[in-house]
Amino acid sequence: MSQSWFPYEPSKPVKLISPVVLAYIGDAIYEVAVRQYVISRPNLRPNHLHRAATGLVSAKAQSKLLGLLEPELTDEEKNIIRQGRNAKSGTIPKNADVLEYRHATAFECLIGYLYYTGQQARMQELIHSGIQQMER
Secondary structure (H helix, E strand, O other), X not given: OOOOOOOOOOOOOHHHOOHHHHHHHHHHHXXXXXXXXXXXXXXXXXXXXXXXXXXXXXXXXXXXXXXXXXXXXXXXXXXXXXXHHHXXXXXXXXXXXXXXXXXXXXXXXXXXXXXXXXXXXHHHHHHHHHHHHHOO
């Protein structure tokens, strides 16, 4: 299992966890990473922090970020992305089209998978690379 900073592990092996559940934890992890990133930037007031974070965590932004990262992904990661993209979440996107929403879910699924398989360095590398490419 992962070397998590929090002592709770998933109730079953990662390979048996639904892609939607991996996306659920991946969403939270990515949100924290983005908040840390925007706080690291100089001179941002709270309302600017929120706007900057929202610009990186929206389904539209995550979909774009996934597209930018695709050339860097391994075959294993592409397989996880495919599973996440094809997962039926049961929710209807509010501020994104269905394709963007599915790609965002796929990205979040990958983050959750990397987290729970103890690949935090790879997870950090992809998040950092994606944010840097989005900010250009």
